[in-house]
Amino acid sequence: MSNPFAQQTAIPGIKKIILVGSGKGGVGKSTVAANLALALKEAGQKVGLLDADIYGPSIPRMFGALHQRPTFTDEGGRTRIQPLVRHGLLLMSMGFIVEENQAVVWRGPMLFKAVDQFLRDVIWGELDYLVVDLPPGTGDVVLTLAQKVPVSGGIVVCTPQNLALVDAKKAVDMFKQVHIPLLGVIENMSYFQPPGGSDRVQLFPRGELNSFLDTNKIAKLGEIPFETAIGLSSEAGIPIVAAEPDGSTAGVFAEVARRMMDLLPNH
Ligand code: ADP
Numbered sequence: 558m559s560n561p562f563a564q565q566t567a568i569p570g571i572k573k574i575i576l577v578g579s580g581k582g583g584v585g586k587s588t589v590a591a592n593l594a595l596a597l598k599e600a601g602q603k604v605g606l607l608d609a610d611i612y613g614p615s616i617p618r619m620f621g622a623l624h625q626r627p628t629f630t631d632e633g634g635r636t637r638i639q640p641l642v643r644h645g646l647l648l649m650s651m652g653f654i655v656e657e658n659q660a661v662v663w664r665g666p667m668l669f670k671a672v673d674q675f676l677r678d679v680i681w682g683e684l685d686y687l688v689v690d691l692p693p694g695t696g697d698v699v700l701t702l703a704q705k706v707p708v709s710g711g712i713v714v715c716t717p718q719n720l721a722l723v724d725a726k727k728a729v730d731m732f733k734q735v736h737i738p739l740l741g742v743i744e745n746m747s748y749f750q751p752p753g754g755s756d757r758v759q760l761f762p763r764g765e766l767n768s769f770l771d772t773n774k775i776a777k778l779g780e781i782p783f784e785t786a787i788g789l790s791s792e793a794g795i796p797i798v799a800a801e802p803d804g805s806t807a808g809v810f811a812e813v814a815r816r817m818m819d820l821l822p823n824h
Contacts, residue, residue: 562736565707568676571605571684573709573821576702576737580724582693585745586714587615588791589781590690593712593743595798596807596814598645602685605640605647607675609702610692611663614652620644621794627653627679638679644799649679665697672701695731703735709821710740712778717744719764729775740820741776742766743813746783776820779813782806 568574577590587610594606608616617623620643627649628639640647651671655661663671681687692698702708711732715725725742732739744766749758760783770777781787790800798807 561704564704566705567707568681568687570682571687573685574687574689574702574706575740575817576689576691576699576708576711576732577714578691578699578711578728578731579693579714580695580721580726580728582613584693584714584716584721584724585781586610586693587619587690588787588796589712589714589743589745590688591616591619591791591796592787592798592806592810593814593817594646594686594688595644595796596810597686597688597818599798599802599807599811600814600818602818603683604645605649605681605684605687607679607687607689608648608650608652609672609675609689609698611651611661611668611671611698612692614650616648616650616690617652619791619794619796620646620648622648622653623794625653636678638674640679640681644795647681647684649675668697669701672698673705676702676706695727699731699737700735703737708737710817711737712740712817713742714745715742715766716746716761717748717759717763717766718761719766721761722764722766722769725766726769729773739775740817741778742770743778743781745781747780749783776816778816779809781809781813 579586594604598604608614622641630637640649713725713728715721749760787797790797798810
């Protein structure tokens with residue numbers, strides 16, 4: 558059987574592609590992907606954010622870009638797509654093409670084509686990082702990406718409790734199966750620090766995530782606190798790192814971005 562990964566071709570101009578995944582929805586994968594992309598940009602990198610969560614794209618809303626449409630241009634018979642720009646990030650999402658409440662039923666070949674267009678027909682230009690927000694779960698999109706382009710690394714977003722650990726393990730395994738190096742895990746909603754300096758509150762009970770990571774020599778890239786401002790800023794269409802660039806949460810994301818950059822070669 559031929560090697561399905563032999564078809565990979567790099568996208569000219571894009572140095573590194575990072576995939577952000579999670580075993581299931583609702584753990585904050587899109588929130589983390591968006592703020593990590595912004596933190597990389599704050600660190601002086603040129604960054605694109607591709608919302609490949611085709612089943613539930615949330616990047617348009619998070620960036621206040623609902624109902625926005627990218628510009629399509631004709632380049633010698635080839636349609637090219639000009640991504641949107643927000644806070645210095647290049648953005649592309651299926652949500653810019655289909656309405657928010659319109660369900661899309663994807664068949665394999667359509668999905669393959671959409672992912673291909675997002676990668677090759679979007680005018681990304683020169684990027685240090687293309688951060689890809691994957692759909693939750695362990696589906697077709699990651700396999701398509703892994704087959705089409707060389708991916709520098711995957712990141713798994715999860716929450717601290719044991720109920721979520723089983724899904725985190727599946728996401729870790731997903732990257733392994735498609736031969737994408739795992740950069741590490743980001744624990745979201747790790748704790749809650751009440752205003753006024755009292756003790757941290759463990760909103761979700763801490764389970765065996767840390768020992769799983771230790772045993773398998775997987776790095777924890779960061780612990781993002783639960784913060785009402787994170788949710789509020791996403792609702793308002795300005796992710797927290799852009800809304801409060803000097804705040805403590807932006808500092809946590811800056812640290813995660815720094816660790817990620819250190820882990821990748823040639824940086
Ligand atoms: P996923 O992409 O995993 O489905 P989202 O990023 O859409 O998850 O986040 C789900 C909800 O949780 C959103 O309303 C988001 O604003 C909120 N959220 C995510 N992370 C945090 C956090 N650290 N603190 C507070 N709210 C958060």
